[in-house]
Amino acid sequence: MELFAQIRRDARVEGLSVRALAARHKVHRRTVRQALVSASPPERKLRQGVSWRLEPFKVAIDAMLIEDTTAPRKQRHTARRILARLIEEHGAEELSYSTVRDYVRVRRAQIDVEAGRRVEVFIPQEHAPGAEAEVDFGEVWVVLNGVKTKCHMFIFRLSHSGKAVHRIYPTQAQEAFLEGHIEAFNEIGGVPVRHIRYDNLTSAVTAVVFGQGRQRQENDRWVLFRSHYGFDPFYCQPGIAGAHEKGGVEGEVGWFRRNRLSPMPAAESLDELNDRIRVWEAQDDRRRINDRIRTIGQDFAAEQPFLAPLPAEVFDPGLVLNPRVDRSSMVTVRMVKYSVPARFIGRKVRVSLRASEVVVFDGRAVAARHPRIVAKGGQSVQLDHYLEVLKTKPGALPGSTALARARESGAFTSAHEAFWAACRRVNGDADGTRELIDVLLLHRSMDAGDIEAGITAALGVGAVSADVVAVEARRHATSTTTSAPGGSGLDRHPGAHVEVNVQRVVSLTQRRLMDPAAVIAGLPPDTRPLPSIAVYDELLAKRTEHPAGTASKENIS
Template sequence: MLGLSRARVETDRWIAFRSHFGIESFYCRPGIDGAHEKGGVEGQIGYFRRNHFTPVPEVGSLAELNEMVEQWDLHDGRRRIGSRPRTIDEYFAVEQPLLLPLPDEPFETGRVFTPRVDRYSQITVRTNRYSVPVRLIGKRVRVVLHASHLVVYDQHVEVARHERLIAKAGCRLELDHYLEALIRKPGAFPGATALEQARSAGKFTPVHDAWWDQARKVHGERDGTRALMEVLLLGRHIPHEHLVAGLATALRAGALTADVVALEARKVAQAEDEPPVTGPGQTPGNVTFLHEWRLAHLPPDTRPLPSVTPYDQLLRRRRASGGDHREGEAQ
């Protein structure tokens, strides 16, 4: 603030924001001289806070809170302020044609950082550490930090996305980022911090543990853990719920290979995408054998049934020639 005038020292981010949307900044006078210039805005903010944020709403995420605020805002549009003859929405309908159109390109509100990936395949952003794929070790990446999450880019390609840590000196690791390294050193997998966090987040389920235990009994500690790594790598192409269903089916069948898990997971995905084929008297839960399915889909056969009458004539000739031969022997 410069003296008691309307002038302000604007930050670079605010200049970029108002330039993007074509906003002309105009500031109130500080102190008593400008108290009357912003009373209406502050009064309506107070009304909204008292009616919607008192008591403080309990939500599970910032996205949920934003959705609630949007619904409250839509409801307030039907309200009249004081004794005015029109609602807020009706007044806005008059003003809207006078406003400039919004720009086509969105404005990036996140803050940008360019940290270097350390030897643990992690980056540090605002005192907290986040994992990235191990292939990026030693490289510098671009991070866009938002209020509730952060996105990591290698050049222009998104390589990681994390929920933002609020406390200081925290660490958030993604198990998938370390799979290429762990498959070469499977002995480090059981004690990995990324595995512990995956369990806590529900991404590494009891089904994973059961399949892993059985794989180690059958294939041995090292090869069984490697087989699990191959299954986890499938998660890059197969949805998590389908992969867990494939693991459960393969475990019941005693098939402890990644190929079988992939096959069963794709069966689950196909069953969700396509309705089951049913025939007469067949329920969707019945098993249909392949030859039965093919027969059910063949067109009706309208040809007449085959006849063996011509072959009967051959049999009569054979009997007659046999009888003549026996009469010659008797003579």
């Protein structure tokens, strides 16, 4: 991709010909033409290997290699001799030398280790403060909302102090990988200055370049992330052979799973479980690793000043997608539907798919936020996204999925139910539902507790108006702020704190009674005299004395 970009740039800026571009970049002219046609390189055809031809003969090869474990050193089978015996004894005419050689090179070392001929020696290492860290994922099982669920634990461990950060996510995709790093960097307050050790996770590595040391082909987003935070990766050897190169985090996975996650923890959500893990990590700061003199917390306090500072800008770890909003005001992300405000129907929106949540943006503003659902075919629906539509179609509210989900989550409380019932009894189904929707719209600008208190106060005086609920909710919010310790009302004049007995607001226009003679509950009798309009009658008399078209004496003078 970088080569194509350079070719296209040279052609655009310098106007070089195809032949000149091929000579400069040392590629075929066909490659130059492909770069000029498209910025994306064409997909390569997958090469079908020939190692499958070796499958029927692996048992025979293993037997020869096992025989070599007891044979004299200078009389062991070479790859060429093994191929010759396979042709003579098993008729393996189609096998090539390179296929046999590659298999023998790997399998001979494994058989030697199994026979005890080779002993792995681990050399103790010293890690400078703030220089290195290790990262890994581990599988864990938790009881999530009553259901046994397989999750993935991200572990970040500083090599010097052993300070570790653990976070559990529903997936180990790249968004969880990046979000785990951000959580860890924020927790320790910095970034290792030398490198961080990894195995060859697909979230970071797209291909292992064999024969060139530890060189890897990295994911573009991963390159952008580590460039943003300013650290270098260190990739371990592929397979089990590289596990000892990050043995600290490998041991941390097992220790934390045995000591903190056994038996399986039960939680209502992963956020609740991760909050519990933060408490456990604070307790682990008092633990000593093996025979160390100081605790993890003491070593980390000495190591933290050596970490590189965090960047000022925030990195969005989510995978950016641009789905289109369907007619149900929902977007489909990874085979799961999430609701968005109805005004986006038919438009494409920007979605940030994160490890534990899905965020929908309208420009730079957040339009919707949902907890991420892993189960395919699931739905996450919020009632607030459909309120404007339901106000024109009030009959669709009782059986709507959004209302059912709001009841399950507890957002639609018993106070809302009572208000809705009273509204329908007084105003009818359609108008009563619209009045309820006006109350639900108040949640966008007011606290839920204040609105619930406003509903209770309005029902207490027999009022079924959203305006009354709004007034009472604001009054409750003001009284709570004024009486709260340390609130904004403490710096006011002492007389402002004197409680005043104020009559609650009662709506008369929205209250319709079957019996006009009935007295509205909560209203005192009106003993005031009827108003007089005598003053206005005097104005009528003056108008008669000076009809239109004539001027008064005052005006003439």
